[in-house]
Amino acid sequence: MVIVSMPAGRRVSTEADLPGDHLRIVSDQAPRQNENSDMARDDDDSARFAAAVLPHLDDAYTLARWITGNAADAEDVVQEASLRAFRSIGSFSGANARAWVLTIVRNTAYTWLRKNRPAALVTVEDLEAIENARTIPGDPGAETPETALIAETDAARLAAAIAALPSPFRETLVLRDLQGLDYREIAAVTGVPVGTVMSRLARGRSRLIATLGRTEA
Amino acid sequence: MTRSTLPDDSTMLIHAYLDGELDPANALEVERRMTADPALAAEYKRAEALQRLMRERLPREAAPDALRARVEALGGTKRPRIQPSRQPSWRALAASIAVTAMVAGGGAWIARGPQAQDTVRDAVVAGHVRALMASQPVDIISGDQHTVKPWFSGRIPAAPRVVDLAKQDFPLAGGRLDVVELKAVPTLVYRHRQHLISLTAVPAASAADTAPALRKADGYNILRWTEGETTYWAISDLGAGDLGRFVELFRSGAPEQ
Numbered sequence: 001m002v003i004v005s006m007p008a009g010r011r012v013s014t015e016a017d018l019p020g021d022h023l024r025i026v027s028d029q030a031p032r033q034n035e036n037s038d039m040a041r042d043d044d045d046s047a048r049f050a051a052a053v054l055p056h057l058d059d060a061y062t063l064a065r066w067i068t069g070n071a072a073d074a075e076d077v078v079q080e081a082s083l084r085a086f087r088s089i090g091s092f093s094g095a096n097a098r099a100w101v102l103t104i105v106r107n108t109a110y111t112w113l114r115k116n117r118p119a120a121l122v123t124v125e126d127l128e129a130i131e132n133a134r135t136i137p138g139d140p141g142a143e144t145p146e147t148a149l150i151a152e153t154d155a156a157r158l159a160a161a162i163a164a165l166p167s168p169f170r171e172t173l174v175l176r177d178l179q180g181l182d183y184r185e186i187a188a189v190t191g192v193p194v195g196t197v198m199s200r201l202a203r204g205r206s207r208l209i210a211t212l213g214r215t216e217a
Numbered sequence: 218m219t220r221s222t223l224p225d226d227s228t229m230l231i232h233a234y235l236d237g238e239l240d241p242a243n244a245l246e247v248e249r250r251m252t253a254d255p256a257l258a259a260e261y262k263r264a265e266a267l268q269r270l271m272r273e274r275l276p277r278e279a280a281p282d283a284l285r286a287r288v289e290a291l292g293g294t295k296r297p298r299i300q301p302s303r304q305p306s307w308r309a310l311a312a313s314i315a316v317t318a319m320v321a322g323g324g325a326w327i328a329r330g331p332q333a334q335d336t337v338r339d340a341v342v343a344g345h346v347r348a349l350m351a352s353q354p355v356d357i358i359s360g361d362q363h364t365v366k367p368w369f370s371g372r373i374p375a376a377p378r379v380v381d382l383a384k385q386d387f388p389l390a391g392g393r394l395d396v397v398e399l400k401a402v403p404t405l406v407y408r409h410r411q412h413l414i415s416l417t418a419v420p421a422a423s424a425a426d427t428a429p430a431l432r433k434a435d436g437y438n439i440l441r442w443t444e445g446e447t448t449y450w451a452i453s454d455l456g457a458g459d460l461g462r463f464v465e466l467f468r469s470g471a472p473e474q
Binding site: 047050 | 226228231232233236238262269270275276279280281283289411
């Protein structure tokens with residue numbers, strides 16, 4: 001499914017570049033949680049949860065939306081993932097909250113898909129075939145569009161092309177190019193070796209380039 | 218000279234090169250291969266264009282407000298018994314607080330008031346926030362005042378008073394230099410459970426001693442008092458009660474000479 005109705009004016013941001021709504025929400029919340037020192041321990045958990053999860057909620061939702069393919073499913077997944085995160089906040093090391101949150105979201109999303117949309121899942125056999133397939137530009141018949149053509153692609157067409165990728169490529173590309181994770185973080189989130197991340201990115205991008213290079217209908 | 222461990226698949230490597238994931242030797246090797254192979258260089262250009270396209274043309278989506286409200290409620294209302302680890306690592310401590318601090322601190326600059334008096338407060342808040350955003354909230358990491366005090370002595374005219382409060386559950390985490398009104402001032406960083414307290418010592422504007430006064434800024438509690446020629450600013454996301462206890466302990470504690 002194509003995602004075209006995204007709010008304008010937002011862009012991919014790095015971790016140090018949080019959008020303004022995070023600023024407002026968490027700073028409003030901080031005093032309330034810190035005022036009652038009698039409940040400090042519970043507040044610590046709540047505060048740790050808020051600090052770990054809330055700043056990454058947009059990333060969580062974005063990833064869930066790209067994995068599940070639609071907004072309603074993504075909401076269910078993020079809600080469920082947040083509950084999991086809340087229950088396990090005590091065992092969270094504190095290092096790299098974003099990768100931690102995204103890992104939970106990803107795992108929740110696939111569990112959710114298995115239960116509710118089994119047809120959307122890539123089977124292990126499919127996956128092996130995908131992983132073993134030759135990189136497309138190596139094929140003589142592959143499209144090799146001009147760089148300028150790629151640069152002119154509109155958002156809807158790009159989103160459709162990404163949505164059409166097999167999920168291992170899609171999630172890897174989203175984590176790398178939309179969410180800015182490095183290979184090591186992506187390997188941790190998706191549970192594969194760094195080398196696999198590298199090959200998935202190469203193949204995923206090659207497929208996208210080939211798709212975008214095809215003559216527009 | 219590049220005894221390359223690179224796989225033969227040059228096409229794959231240009232993506233790792235694009236993502237800045239290759240070490241310098243391997244990056245050079247990829248550049249060499251691209252120079253020698255125009256097709257490879259063209260593929261790199263396409264990958265680069267695609268990455269730019271994805272970053273610029275696909276805006277990041279925002280979680281719907283209703284979802285955000287539900288997730289916030291999750292953390293704000295239910296209180297299950299989950300024990301946090303007793304001894305959080307320093308990294309864990311810094312990281313768990315850093316996000317809130319960064320976020321709350323954003324408000325500090327946005328909501329800066331017009332009063333001149335507030336410039337010191339803002340600088341103190343900014344110092345605390347900036348420190349929490351950094352990989353280490355202190356310039357010198359030490360729980361030992363015999364290490365921290367000489368570190369300051371080597372950098373500013375007068376080292377601050379350092380009090381050992383480890384037994385009272387406020388261990389010293391270290392120290393750093395902050396800048397207040399273009400002057401370097403010493404800040405001690407203490408720890409309490411998973412919270413950090415920045416205690417900044419600023420030359421007093423007037424000599425009159427004052428008792429600790431509580432104020433709030435951007436979600437932080439701040440206690441300010443003047444002793445002799447120094448005005449102290451204690452800032453933390455700790456509750457006012459705990460911060461007050463810390464300040465009383467510090468004020469009554471024997472300074473380490």
